[in-house]
Amino acid sequence: MKMVKVIGSVTSTIKDDSLKGVKLLFVQMVNIDLTERNDFYIAIDTVGLGEGELGLIATGSTAKRTDITKDRNIDAAIVAKVERIDLENINHIV
């Protein structure tokens, strides 16, 4: 999985039927020191993240295996909220 920060959302009414009823979040890849990378995904949220919060995204066929994303034609889903990061001698409380 990759660590991402929620930075916004996308509105789409014209879309594949399988995408109805889920929120499309705009997420940005972040580094371990929480600085931002110039890489973005639009992902389905399965854990209820708010803007500015950190999560983990699964991409590829895995993204459509969760209870919420099953049978949806997506390739990126947020599968966990990041609450704390422990790096060797540094602890980040997110």
Place this chain on the structure above:
Amino acid sequence: MKMVKVIGSVTSTIKDDSLKGVKLLFVQMVNIDLTERNDFYIAIDTVGLGEGELGLIATGSTAKRTDITKDRNIDAAIVAKVERIDLENINHIV
């Protein structure tokens, strides 16, 4: 999914049989501020996008799960039209 802008189309008469009857759109990856990235895909359109419009593409095996792309040998499909982007305190009406 990744956000893309439709920039053109590709004509191909010599192709895998499974690609017959669908339009091959040339799409360019875009950043959140809608500036263009130097990264391109040729994707099957499932939502009726016109040139210059923004959409979301799904890549990999997911691309061939929609009603329109089922059983087609493709690895990129436009699955949603982007109508509005909401970023923290900035709203983009596309």
Place this chain on the structure above:
Amino acid sequence: MKMVKVIGSVTSTIKDDSLKGVKLLFVQMVNIDLTERNDFYIAIDTVGLGEGELGLIATGSTAKRTDITKDRNIDAAIVAKVERIDLENINHIV
């Protein structure tokens, strides 16, 4: 799919049995203005491309879904010949 140009071929007699009887083409990724990128694949040709011609490659599990590549252990196949590219106000006859 990604747009590529055929630049050569690879000869291999020691290979997985499933690769026997198909041609391994050396292809180079190209930009929309047909300039070359520093990125290469070895792909199975399913449409009969010659050197210097443009095609579309499908990568990943999709590559082995065509009639020609079925049951072959490959991850890249040329699935279409590019005959014409239409970009907003510019038409390229390839």
Place this chain on the structure above:
Amino acid sequence: MKMVKVIGSVTSTIKDDSLKGVKLLFVQMVNIDLTERNDFYIAIDTVGLGEGELGLIATGSTAKRTDITKDRNIDAAIVAKVERIDLENINHIV
């Protein structure tokens, strides 16, 4: 597979049910000379690696094929501990 170094862990209580009961390790890609790359994954550990140790990660659908990761919605798993690297005339005992 790619070679990675364990640099920490991630705590998440709000996550997909399938991620319960496994440790989420923060891993960093490394070069052959063990210098670090600016590329990170959060991976499930299947071999018991400690911080600073080297392992191999499998990504994509393969990641959920091990006995430990079966039926978990993940796209990265550590599948081997790297104990020794042999390069042409140089042997690294890790």
Place this chain on the structure above:
Amino acid sequence: MKMVKVIGSVTSTIKDDSLKGVKLLFVQMVNIDLTERNDFYIAIDTVGLGEGELGLIATGSTAKRTDITKDRNIDAAIVAKVERIDLENINHIV
């Protein structure tokens, strides 16, 4: 597939059971002029390559379709030895 050069091997005794009995080769991506790229994989060899020899790797789910890699939790396998490269007007006997 991508063209790689074998540069060494990895020893691992603590690994997923499915990886037992196969050799883990360290391979480096190479350009068409055989210069080296700063990109590496650890791949299962299915064709008997020695150090310094060139091969083709298949990545992703395809890697575990060969007779040798079946049911192994890997995402990269060498599926062909490169014996000769023909580029437009240049022939490389490897």
